[in-house]
Amino acid sequence: MRLLLGLLLALIIAAAVGLGATWQTLSHGVAFGAVPIGPWTAWPKTGSREIDPYARANIARSGELPIGSGDGVAFIAHTDDTGRPLDGRCDVLLSGVTPQARFWTLTFYNPQGYLIGNSVNRQGFTSQEILRRADGSFDIFVAPRARSGNWLPTNGVDSYLLVLRLYDSPVGVETRAAREVPMPAIAVQTCS
Amino acid sequence: MIRWLLWLLAGALLGGVVHLVAVLLLPRTATNDAYTRLSPIAPVNAVAPVPQPLPQNEVMPFMDPAFAAAVCRYDLSEGSIKLSVPVSPAYTSVSFYTRRGIAYYAINDRAAGRRLIELELMTSNQRSQLPEDEEVTAADRLIVESPTNTGLILLRALAPEPGLMPVAQSVLSMATCRPESQTPKH
Numbered sequence A: 001m002r003l004l005l006g007l008l009l010a011l012i013i014a015a016a017v018g019l020g021a022t023w024q025t026l027s028h029g030v031a032f033g034a035v036p037i038g039p040w041t042a043w044p045k046t047g048s049r050e051i052d053p054y055a056r057a058n059i060a061r062s063g064e065l066p067i068g069s070g071d072g073v074a075f076i077a078h079t080d081d082t083g084r085p086l087d088g089r090c091d092v093l094l095s096g097v098t099p100q101a102r103f104w105t106l107t108f109y110n111p112q113g114y115l116i117g118n119s120v121n122r123q124g125f126t127s128q129e130i131l132r133r134a135d136g137s138f139d140i141f142v143a144p145r146a147r148s149g150n151w152l153p154t155n156g157v158d159s160y161l162l163v164l165r166l167y168d169s170p171v172g173v174e175t176r177a178a179r180e181v182p183m184p185a186i187a188v189q190t191c192s
Numbered sequence B: 001m002i003r004w005l006l007w008l009l010a011g012a013l014l015g016g017v018v019h020l021v022a023v024l025l026l027p028r029t030a031t032n033d034a035y036t037r038l039s040p041i042a043p044v045n046a047v048a049p050v051p052q053p054l055p056q057n058e059v060m061p062f063m064d065p066a067f068a069a070a071v072c073r074y075d076l077s078e079g080s081i082k083l084s085v086p087v088s089p090a091y092t093s094v095s096f097y098t099r100r101g102i103a104y105y106a107i108n109d110r111a112a113g114r115r116l117i118e119l120e121l122m123t124s125n126q127r128s129q130l131p132e133d134e135e136v137t138a139a140d141r142l143i144v145e146s147p148t149n150t151g152l153i154l155l156r157a158l159a160p161e162p163g164l165m166p167v168a169q170s171v172l173s174m175a176t177c178r179p180e181s182q183t184p185k186h
Helices: A002-027 A053-062 B002-029 B034-038 B124-128 B162-173
Strands: A035-037 A040-042 A072-077 A090-096 A103-109 A124-126 A138-143 A150-153 A161-167 A185-191 B047-050 B067-075 B081-086 B092-098 B103-108 B116-123 B143-146 B150-158 B176-179
Touching: A002 A053, A002 B002, A053 B002, A124 A150, B034 B067, B034 B150, B047 B162, B067 B081, B067 B162, B081 B092, B092 B116, B092 B143, B116 B124, B124 B143, B150 B162
Parallel strands: A138 A150, B116 B143
Antiparallel strands: A035 A040, A040 A072, A072 A161, A090 A138, A090 A185, A103 A124, A103 A161, B047 B067, B067 B150, B081 B116, B081 B176, B092 B103, B092 B150
16 A cells, blocks of 8 residues: 555656656756857757757747758847846847848847737848948847837837847857857846 | 655656656647648648748748748658759858758858759668769769658748848749759750
């Protein structure tokens, strides 16, 4: 009887631990081989044959096709430089330069990776569209209300993420430090 | 007491095994992966345009709206396929995915180095059966090996500004993907 009870206990714990850990890791999007640069993180291996089992499970569940490593690399930001989650009711300033790449695009998504509609029909910028200063650096305002210059409208959503994709770029699995790869800073200015 | 702790430990260890098995099996049970999402709009071994992502209307998450996209859903069980993609003025890339969405190969226009990206896709079995004449080894023949019989080829052309989207789309509309046996011999 005690054997049976013990076995039952072990099995219940196994199911709880096993499925709980699976749910946890998948809902948090765990993957190995992250390249974090400030608030930006890329997973270059997810776009190659060396993709890990967690990333495989994630893409199967979300239905996305990860960007191939021979094509480009995608950096995702969920927070500003201080680690505060991005909020569409705040004025956020993206400023600086991007790593070397033939082209880049910046796109505004909801946390599930879908586009968010807005009145000016703008979901992002490409490297060709952006207004720059003479030294090549730029400012992008991610804000609920219209701004002059490069304005990316948030439509006032409570959370969003930014994806910066570098196409035909040397940045990849080998990239280690932020000093080789200057990414734009993300700073919250004011919140309404 | 010790006995219960041992059961607890055994349960936790077994839980780890359950977790690993669940993660490994999950891709097979996914009912809404990229291949399934694209199947209704993508005929087998032909190029089909992927609708431009719009808010509330996207085939897949995390699509780059600055790109025009087309897809070739391939099946190599009847033989290899030949892909030809004209290069757009800005940036063009071709990415290969397995049935489960793993990006096993990708190439862009600069790496391909010409006005037309031409590739042959085959399984490693089909490649090993290629006749070994010298023309086969010619450097101008780019062969990609697919680890699976079925999968997706994603063709993408950048529109550096929204007004150039029709150009990018028309470039991709000239791309072809067809079984090799149907390609005219030279």
